[in-house]
Amino acid sequence: DTGVSQDPRHKITKRGQNVTFRCDPISEHNRLYWYRQTLGQGPEFLTYFQNEAQLEKSRLLSDRFSAERPKGSFSTLEIQRTEQGDSAMYLCASSLIPVTGELFFGEGSRLTVL
Amino acid sequence: AQSVTQLDSQVPVFEEAPVELRCNYSSSVSVYLFWYVQYPNQGLQLLLKYLSGSTLVKGINGFEAEFNKSQTSFHLRKPSVHISDTAEYFCAVRGGDGDYKLSFGAGTTVTVRA
Numbered sequence: 263d264t265g266v267s268q269d270p271r272h273k274i275t276k277r278g279q280n281v282t283f284r285c286d287p288i289s290e291h292n293r294l295y296w297y298r299q300t301l302g303q304g305p306e307f308l309t310y311f312q313n314e315a316q317l318e319k320s321r322l323l324s325d326r327f328s329a330e331r332p333k334g335s336f337s338t339l340e341i342q343r344t345e346q347g348d349s350a351m352y353l354c355a356s357s358l359i360p361v362t363g364e365l366f367f368g369e370g371s372r373l374t375v376l
Numbered sequence: 377a378q379s380v381t382q383l384d385s386q387v388p389v390f391e392e393a394p395v396e397l398r399c400n401y402s403s404s405v406s407v408y409l410f411w412y413v414q415y416p417n418q419g420l421q422l423l424l425k426y427l428s429g430s431t432l433v434k435g436i437n438g439f440e441a442e443f444n445k446s447q448t449s450f451h452l453r454k455p456s457v458h459i460s461d462t463a464e465y466f467c468a469v470r471g472g473d474g475d476y477k478l479s480f481g482a483g484t485t486v487t488v489r490a
Binding site for chain 2: 293297306318357365368
Protein backbone atom coordinates (compact mmCIF):
# COMPACT_ATOMS: atom_id res chain seq x y z
CA ASP A 263 0.00 0.00 0.00
CA THR A 264 1.78 3.08 -1.26
CA GLY A 265 -1.03 5.46 -0.42
CA VAL A 266 -2.66 8.06 -2.62
CA SER A 267 -0.16 9.96 -4.73
CA GLN A 268 -0.67 13.25 -6.51
CA ASP A 269 1.37 14.99 -9.16
CA PRO A 270 2.61 17.65 -9.39
CA ARG A 271 2.79 18.74 -5.77
CA HIS A 272 3.12 22.36 -6.75
CA LYS A 273 2.14 24.20 -9.91
CA ILE A 274 2.58 27.88 -10.66
CA THR A 275 0.90 29.11 -13.80
CA LYS A 276 -0.19 32.31 -15.45
CA ARG A 277 -3.81 33.28 -15.72
CA GLY A 278 -5.42 31.83 -18.81
CA GLN A 279 -3.20 28.75 -19.01
CA ASN A 280 -4.48 25.19 -18.68
CA VAL A 281 -3.27 22.88 -15.93
CA THR A 282 -3.72 19.19 -15.28
CA PHE A 283 -3.33 17.28 -12.03
CA ARG A 284 -2.97 13.54 -11.71
CA CYS A 285 -4.06 11.28 -8.86
CA ASP A 286 -3.12 7.66 -8.34
CA PRO A 287 -5.38 6.09 -5.71
CA ILE A 288 -4.65 3.13 -3.49
CA SER A 289 -4.67 0.23 -5.92
CA GLU A 290 -7.72 -1.72 -4.76
CA HIS A 291 -9.87 1.36 -4.11
CA ASN A 292 -12.70 1.82 -6.56
CA ARG A 293 -13.94 5.23 -5.43
CA LEU A 294 -11.92 8.34 -6.12
CA TYR A 295 -12.69 11.87 -4.95
CA TRP A 296 -11.46 15.36 -5.75
CA TYR A 297 -11.66 18.15 -3.21
CA ARG A 298 -10.45 21.75 -3.20
CA GLN A 299 -9.06 23.47 -0.13
CA THR A 300 -8.37 27.17 0.19
CA LEU A 301 -6.49 28.86 3.01
CA GLY A 302 -8.40 28.76 6.27
CA GLN A 303 -11.15 26.55 4.91
CA GLY A 304 -12.00 22.91 5.03
CA PRO A 305 -11.89 20.74 1.93
CA GLU A 306 -14.77 21.33 -0.47
CA PHE A 307 -16.12 18.45 -2.51
CA LEU A 308 -15.70 18.73 -6.27
CA THR A 309 -16.49 15.34 -7.77
CA TYR A 310 -16.19 11.60 -7.34
CA PHE A 311 -15.89 8.44 -9.39
CA GLN A 312 -16.85 4.86 -8.86
CA ASN A 313 -14.50 2.96 -11.12
CA GLU A 314 -14.56 4.96 -14.36
CA ALA A 315 -18.03 6.46 -13.85
CA GLN A 316 -18.28 10.03 -12.61
CA LEU A 317 -21.22 9.79 -10.22
CA GLU A 318 -21.50 13.28 -8.78
CA LYS A 319 -20.22 16.78 -9.50
CA SER A 320 -20.45 19.76 -7.23
CA ARG A 321 -21.85 23.06 -8.44
CA LEU A 322 -18.38 24.37 -7.59
CA LEU A 323 -17.11 22.52 -10.63
CA SER A 324 -17.52 25.08 -13.38
CA ASP A 325 -17.34 24.15 -17.04
CA ARG A 326 -13.64 25.06 -17.02
CA PHE A 327 -13.02 22.03 -14.81
CA SER A 328 -13.06 18.49 -16.12
CA ALA A 329 -12.16 15.26 -14.41
CA GLU A 330 -11.64 11.84 -15.87
CA ARG A 331 -10.84 8.36 -14.69
CA PRO A 332 -10.61 6.52 -17.98
CA LYS A 333 -9.68 3.03 -16.83
CA GLY A 334 -10.95 3.17 -13.30
CA SER A 335 -7.45 3.59 -11.92
CA PHE A 336 -5.71 6.99 -11.97
CA SER A 337 -7.64 10.20 -12.45
CA THR A 338 -6.88 13.60 -13.94
CA LEU A 339 -8.34 16.97 -13.07
CA GLU A 340 -7.93 19.63 -15.74
CA ILE A 341 -8.57 23.32 -15.29
CA GLN A 342 -8.84 25.33 -18.48
CA ARG A 343 -8.26 29.08 -18.75
CA THR A 344 -7.15 29.34 -15.13
CA GLU A 345 -8.21 32.31 -13.03
CA GLN A 346 -6.62 33.68 -9.89
CA GLY A 347 -9.57 32.37 -7.92
CA ASP A 348 -8.54 28.84 -8.87
CA SER A 349 -5.48 29.12 -6.62
CA ALA A 350 -5.96 26.41 -4.01
CA MET A 351 -4.84 23.00 -2.86
CA TYR A 352 -6.46 20.24 -4.89
CA LEU A 353 -6.85 17.08 -2.86
CA CYS A 354 -7.48 13.59 -4.10
CA ALA A 355 -8.83 10.79 -1.94
CA SER A 356 -9.83 7.20 -2.48
CA SER A 357 -11.97 4.66 -0.68
CA LEU A 358 -13.12 1.07 -0.98
CA ILE A 359 -16.63 -0.29 -1.29
CA PRO A 360 -18.19 -1.46 0.99
CA VAL A 361 -17.53 1.93 2.39
CA THR A 362 -16.90 2.34 6.07
CA GLY A 363 -16.71 6.01 5.26
CA GLU A 364 -13.01 6.59 5.56
CA LEU A 365 -11.36 8.48 2.73
CA PHE A 366 -7.62 8.17 2.28
CA PHE A 367 -6.11 11.45 1.15
CA GLY A 368 -3.06 12.31 -0.88
CA GLU A 369 -0.82 15.21 0.04
CA GLY A 370 -2.43 17.47 -2.50
CA SER A 371 -1.44 19.56 -5.49
CA ARG A 372 -1.02 23.24 -4.75
CA LEU A 373 -1.98 25.56 -7.61
CA THR A 374 -0.90 29.18 -7.74
CA VAL A 375 -2.31 31.28 -10.55
CA LEU A 376 -0.44 34.53 -11.16
CA ALA B 377 -27.95 17.81 2.95
CA GLN B 378 -25.57 17.45 5.82
CA SER B 379 -23.08 20.00 7.13
CA VAL B 380 -20.77 20.55 10.07
CA THR B 381 -19.86 23.61 12.09
CA GLN B 382 -16.63 23.77 13.98
CA LEU B 383 -17.19 26.26 16.73
CA ASP B 384 -13.59 27.30 17.31
CA SER B 385 -11.29 28.45 14.55
CA GLN B 386 -8.18 28.60 16.74
CA VAL B 387 -7.38 26.88 20.02
CA PRO B 388 -4.13 27.72 21.79
CA VAL B 389 -3.21 25.27 24.54
CA PHE B 390 -0.26 24.58 26.77
CA GLU B 391 1.62 21.31 26.60
CA GLU B 392 0.16 18.57 28.85
CA ALA B 393 -3.12 20.47 29.20
CA PRO B 394 -6.40 18.97 27.97
CA VAL B 395 -8.04 20.15 24.77
CA GLU B 396 -11.56 19.94 23.38
CA LEU B 397 -12.51 20.79 19.82
CA ARG B 398 -16.20 21.33 19.22
CA CYS B 399 -18.15 20.10 16.23
CA ASN B 400 -21.88 20.29 15.57
CA TYR B 401 -23.55 18.69 12.61
CA SER B 402 -26.85 19.06 10.83
CA SER B 403 -28.46 16.25 8.95
CA SER B 404 -31.92 14.96 8.28
CA VAL B 405 -30.75 11.37 8.17
CA SER B 406 -28.49 9.12 10.15
CA VAL B 407 -24.90 10.17 9.87
CA TYR B 408 -21.38 8.96 10.01
CA LEU B 409 -18.91 11.34 11.63
CA PHE B 410 -15.16 11.74 11.33
CA TRP B 411 -12.26 13.74 12.64
CA TYR B 412 -9.23 14.27 10.43
CA VAL B 413 -5.92 15.93 11.27
CA GLN B 414 -3.69 17.84 8.87
CA TYR B 415 -0.12 18.46 9.93
CA PRO B 416 1.79 21.24 8.16
CA ASN B 417 2.51 20.38 4.53
CA GLN B 418 0.86 16.98 4.81
CA GLY B 419 -2.37 15.38 3.66
CA LEU B 420 -5.39 14.69 5.85
CA GLN B 421 -5.13 11.72 8.18
CA LEU B 422 -8.04 10.03 9.89
CA LEU B 423 -8.05 10.38 13.67
CA LEU B 424 -11.28 8.53 14.40
CA LYS B 425 -14.76 7.82 13.11
CA TYR B 426 -18.24 7.12 14.41
CA LEU B 427 -20.36 4.76 12.33
CA SER B 428 -22.62 3.13 14.93
CA GLY B 429 -22.52 1.51 18.35
CA SER B 430 -20.75 3.04 21.32
CA THR B 431 -21.01 6.79 21.37
CA LEU B 432 -17.50 7.16 22.78
CA VAL B 433 -14.98 6.60 20.04
CA LYS B 434 -11.27 6.23 20.60
CA GLY B 435 -8.80 7.15 17.91
CA ILE B 436 -5.11 7.40 17.28
CA ASN B 437 -2.63 9.46 19.26
CA GLY B 438 -4.77 9.45 22.40
CA PHE B 439 -7.74 11.31 20.92
CA GLU B 440 -11.35 10.41 21.59
CA ALA B 441 -14.71 11.83 20.58
CA GLU B 442 -18.25 11.48 21.83
CA PHE B 443 -21.27 11.30 19.57
CA ASN B 444 -24.29 13.05 21.07
CA LYS B 445 -27.37 12.63 18.93
CA SER B 446 -29.64 14.85 21.01
CA GLN B 447 -27.17 17.73 20.80
CA THR B 448 -26.03 16.85 17.27
CA SER B 449 -22.44 17.10 18.40
CA PHE B 450 -19.23 15.17 17.95
CA HIS B 451 -16.61 16.88 20.08
CA LEU B 452 -12.98 15.79 20.02
CA ARG B 453 -10.90 15.58 23.18
CA LYS B 454 -7.43 14.75 24.35
CA PRO B 455 -6.58 14.72 28.05
CA SER B 456 -2.95 15.82 27.63
CA VAL B 457 -1.55 17.37 24.47
CA HIS B 458 1.98 17.37 23.12
CA ILE B 459 3.82 19.87 21.00
CA SER B 460 3.45 17.41 18.12
CA ASP B 461 -0.35 17.79 18.26
CA THR B 462 0.00 21.23 16.71
CA ALA B 463 -2.04 20.89 13.54
CA GLU B 464 -5.34 21.67 11.90
CA TYR B 465 -8.28 19.47 12.79
CA PHE B 466 -11.33 18.90 10.61
CA CYS B 467 -14.67 17.45 11.52
CA ALA B 468 -16.56 15.78 8.68
CA VAL B 469 -19.94 14.17 8.14
CA ARG B 470 -21.29 11.65 5.67
CA GLY B 471 -24.95 11.00 5.17
CA GLY B 472 -26.58 7.60 5.23
CA ASP B 473 -26.26 4.82 2.74
CA GLY B 474 -26.03 6.05 -0.81
CA ASP B 475 -24.11 9.21 0.02
CA TYR B 476 -20.41 8.55 -0.08
CA LYS B 477 -18.88 11.99 -0.01
CA LEU B 478 -17.69 13.75 3.14
CA SER B 479 -18.63 17.32 4.01
CA PHE B 480 -15.98 19.07 6.08
CA GLY B 481 -16.04 21.87 8.59
CA ALA B 482 -13.81 24.91 8.27
CA GLY B 483 -11.22 23.47 10.62
CA THR B 484 -9.75 24.26 14.02
CA THR B 485 -6.10 25.21 14.32
CA VAL B 486 -4.55 23.84 17.48
CA THR B 487 -1.31 25.43 18.62
CA VAL B 488 0.42 23.72 21.51
CA ARG B 489 2.89 25.83 23.47
CA ALA B 490 5.54 24.68 25.91
